[in-house]
Amino acid sequence: MTDVHPAWLPDAAFAPLAARRVRVVGEGLLAGTVRGEVTRAGARLVTGDADVVLEQREGDGPEAYEIARRDGVTTVVAGGGPGLLYGLFHLVRLGEEAFAGDRAPERHAPAHALRMLDHWDNVDVHPVMGQVERGYAGGSIFYADGRVREDLSRVAAYARLLAAIGINRVAVNNVNVHRREARLLTDDLPDVARIADVLRPWGIRLHLSVSFASPVLLGGHTSADPLDPDVQAWWAAATERVHAAIPDFGGYVVKADSEGQPGPFAYGRDHADGANLLARALAPHGGVVHWRAFVYDHRQDWRDRTTDRARAAYDHFAPLDGRFADNVVVQVKHGPMDFQVREPVSPVLAAMPRTRLAVELQVTQEYTGQQRHVCYLAPAWREALGFRPWGEDGATVSETLRGGVAAVSNVGDDPFWTGHPLAQANLYAYGRLAWDPDADPLDEWVSLTFPGAAPAARALLHDTLDRSRRTYEDYTAPLGVGWMVRPGHHYGPDVDGYEYTPWGTYHFADRDGIGVDRTVATGTGYAGQYPRPWSDVYESRDTCPDELLLFFHHVPYSHVLASGSTVIQHVYDTHFAGVAEVERIVAAWDRADGLLPADVVARVRGRLVEQLRSAREWRDQVNTYFLRKSGVPDARRRTIH
Ligand code: GCU
Incomplete structure (x- = not known):
């Protein structure tokens, strides 16, 4: 196998386990996998006294497990082989915390079976x-x-x-x-x-x-x-x-x-x-x-x-x-x-x-x-x-x-x-x-x-990821309208790319306004497919959340959002703000040397160059398109091409 990134299972994540004696009680394929993991971590597999006991007891939902710690022993009791394995990985997630003080029994089971x-x-x-x-x-x-x-x-x-x-x-x-x-x-x-x-x-x-x-x-x-x-x-x-x-x-x-x-x-x-x-x-x-x-x-x-x-x-x-x-x-x-x-x-x-x-x-x-x-x-x-x-x-x-x-x-x-x-x-x-x-x-x-990541590294990752979906939304298609992508491969902006195609993905922008009327009263009736209260909430421009306004309504550019901004000004503002945010993230990664592994930093920086280029392309195409369509200038007189 070529050199592959260990993702969320680097050897260092197993260090707390490696220092312990582990007893695995259970038979079958997955118990074998758990024993293999324990050995691979460098821990000692024992049959007698142990710091960790992982025990498979058939019965209580094969994927569920209970974690506890008493008298210096951490226990995982699982309802079956999968639970044993999930319990082991839970210990890995807890790290040293899994072996500190007492821990009242805590049961974990998946919300979904599939x-x-x-x-x-x-x-x-x-x-x-x-x-x-x-x-x-x-x-x-x-x-x-x-x-x-x-x-x-x-x-x-x-x-x-x-x-x-x-x-x-x-x-x-x-x-x-x-x-x-x-x-x-x-x-x-x-x-x-x-x-x-x-x-x-x-x-x-x-x-x-x-x-x-x-x-x-x-x-x-x-x-x-x-x-x-x-x-x-x-x-x-x-x-x-x-x-x-x-x-x-x-x-x-x-x-x-x-x-x-x-x-x-x-x-x-x-x-x-x-x-x-x-x-x-x-x-x-x-x-x-x-x-x-x-x-x-x-x-x-x-x-x-x-x-x-x-x-x-x-x-x-x-x-x-x-x-x-x-x-x-x-x-x-x-x-x-x-x-x-x-x-x-x-x-x-x-x-x-x-x-x-x-x-x-x-x-x-x-x-x-x-x-x-x-x-x-x-x-x-x-x-x-x-x-x-x-x-x-x-x-x-x-x-x-x-x-x-x-x-x-x-x-x-x-x-x-x-x-x-x-x-x-x-x-x-x-x-x-x-x-x-x-x-x-x-x-x-x-x-x-990134085991042992310094607070500055953690902050950088949070800063980069926490708001990133909102940022992407800001510099791409506004207010839930969607689909302003290049047809086929779907990368990069093309405001009218899908507008006259057979794919059913339209925004209906004209000189006066934009959006799809999906109301029951005057549109396609889609809003009526929801139970109450959402059918009512979406039906009215006044109660429809801003972020979905153009999904449910065709409105004039001058329509005032709940945020207080007009639709057209929102388009301009979010597109400028989205790009500014990417610029800020790029600058943060310029200072990232030594915070995270060099190969990760290099790869992320490379991608950020493209993200910034593409975000600017999105901003400029979308803003220019709507300035030309609407004729309404940016209230803050920024450059729109
Ligand atoms: C999207 C995607 C297709 C995919 C389809 C699907 O339309 O572009 O590549 O086949 O979803 O989910 O079936």
């Missing part, structure tokens, strides 16, 4: 999308030279990192299943099984993205109709073979009738028919189908003002509530559009009480700077998971999810894993939030990744 990462990796290098679709960290860690890699040591290191943040499911291929990748389900099974073997000791089950047309593509059938008995038999047999090769196979991920992928619509069937077809094949083996709700018309006529892409997932899926099999998880993007830096929370998440729903997040920074810009996304994810669709007294999104969480990975074969070294914080945060949606993982990540 905590998944989806890789959009292709086996082959796709002519347009590259090997990892929307990947900004090099090639795939799973595949090279048109097949599963022979050497999977990098995957093993990855699985270890994921176990340390509690991820327990990984889908290993792209949701857009091309011809070559469709065969992972059949011809490549022995190789896919090798990946599963590498993930298993870390408590991670493998999932595959499959093509709905597999019976046609791979089985020689003329149809993939979910109600056709031959098609059903094909899926049952194929799934049987997968299970024989991978006994703990997790299940299928499906993107159907979406952006050109095949699906049940071709046969006059709906998404419940489609999902239940695969669910039936998986059920005898304990597998689940993650069926994605990202379904919309991507061939829309931009002249047609009645169609609203934001409405699509709800319109397709909400009527199907109650029709999905128990082992179907409907996987819903956190916002109604597509991972923009600011979107409302998807109303689908509140519309299907009889369906197991998962929320889908995007760790890979497709629309948030592509790992060239710093953009720490945990604050956005916390907002989504903590959103209360039924108002202050109702449950949060996280509390209502029964299918857990999924997110698109940001990892590739880059030595830092994520391209931008600070993008590691996003992956770390995702895992920790999937376990505990109220967590605030940044300090943990800093302490583990």
Whole structure:
């Protein structure tokens, strides 16, 4: 394995453990992994007197564990192998604190049973999308030279990192299943099984993205109709073979009738028919189908003002509530559009009480700077998971999810894993939030990744990351309008890039105003997809939060925001402020020598040069565009080109 950054598991993070005698009580694969970790840390594995006892006692939820300390002994009692492993990593996070004084028993259990990462990796290098679709960290860690890699040591290191943040499911291929990748389900099974073997000791089950047309593509059938008995038999047999090769196979991920992928619509069937077809094949083996709700018309006529892409997932899926099999998880993007830096929370998440729903997040920074810009996304994810669709007294999104969480990975074969070294914080945060949606993982990540970091180094990292999502939002698309990116690759500004395209992503700026009217009264009706109070809150310009104003309303440039600023002045001010903030961060990193490892500082500085260039480009294009459209000058008379 080439030299790979240890991320949040550097040897130094294990130093407190290394000085201790550790007893591990338990049998099985994961107990073996825990023993391996203890030895690797340099600690003494003992069978008698110990400073730390890690004990596996079947029963109390296999992933849960209880930590306590009494009479100089730290104990972890886990309900199963995974809990033992998570308990060990909890001790690593605590560091010396795990071995100081007494500690009252504290139980830890995940908020969600399914905590998944989806890789959009292709086996082959796709002519347009590259090997990892929307990947900004090099090639795939799973595949090279048109097949599963022979050497999977990098995957093993990855699985270890994921176990340390509690991820327990990984889908290993792209949701857009091309011809070559469709065969992972059949011809490549022995190789896919090798990946599963590498993930298993870390408590991670493998999932595959499959093509709905597999019976046609791979089985020689003329149809993939979910109600056709031959098609059903094909899926049952194929799934049987997968299970024989991978006994703990997790299940299928499906993107159907979406952006050109095949699906049940071709046969006059709906998404419940489609999902239940695969669910039936998986059920005898304990597998689940993650069926994605990202379904919309991507061939829309931009002249047609009645169609609203934001409405699509709800319109397709909400009527199907109650029709999905128990082992179907409907996987819903956190916002109604597509991972923009600011979107409302998807109303689908509140519309299907009889369906197991998962929320889908995007760790890979497709629309948030592509790992060239710093953009720490945990604050956005916390907002989504903590959103209360039924108002202050109702449950949060996280509390209502029964299918857990999924997110698109940001990892590739880059030595830092994520391209931008600070993008590691996003992956770390995702895992920790999937376990505990109220967590605030940044300090943990800093302490583990940069053990012994001086206060000035910690301050620099906080300063760079804490506000970075807001900063990115400031210099890109304003007030929730989104989509002012270059079409195709989605990097950099292009205010009208998507305006006259079929993708349903418009801002409708003219000389008088901007924004999409999604009200019930005069617009597309999208606001009415929310339960009260949000349907009312979003319906009115007066109560709609500023940051989402242009998502829900078309307003004149002179409209006065709750902040007191006009829309046009807000556009100018935030774009100047966003760039000024990046300039400030660049200057801070100019003084970073000696604070953090030299390779990290060098890589971050390199990326900041591009972030600043790009932020200025965004500022100037957006400001100039709106000055020209509106004719309203900047009240502070700054340079707009
Ligand atoms: C986005 C992204 C695509 C991806 C799609 C999806 O539109 O740009 O690359 O395939 O989401 O989530 O399916």
